[in-house]
Amino acid sequence: MDIPDRFKNVRYVSSRIPGCKDDSDLTLGANCQVFAYNLLRDFGLNPPNYRSSELWDDSEFSEVVIEFKPLDIMMYNDSTDSYGAHVGVYVGNGLVYHLSLSNGVPMFERHLDLLQQSRYQFFIGAKRINQFAA
16 A cells, blocks of 8 residues: 555644644644544545544444454554544554654554554554545
């Protein structure tokens, strides 16, 4: 899966949450959700501007999946709670593309390696967006 250039040097900015002003302007930075949702939109999907727990609870625009496909949203946390969960985008071959505070810029990491990090040790689950952009 080829990642468009505009998603390669985005800065992590915690205040850039879903629904913030100009959340599609990645030159202003993004949190993990804004980054992931913009990436999905670039590939023709239309995720809702939900925070992690809202996305996990949603069944109208997304579904829980256990077999991952590219563009699925992967959710991790330091507890089993979906509130405040970190999100990334599955890109295939066991890899997740994500933007995090600790990395500062987007990077590919193996799903299994993410689970070895204390802040991501609990895999909340994967969601597949089932709504396409108009």
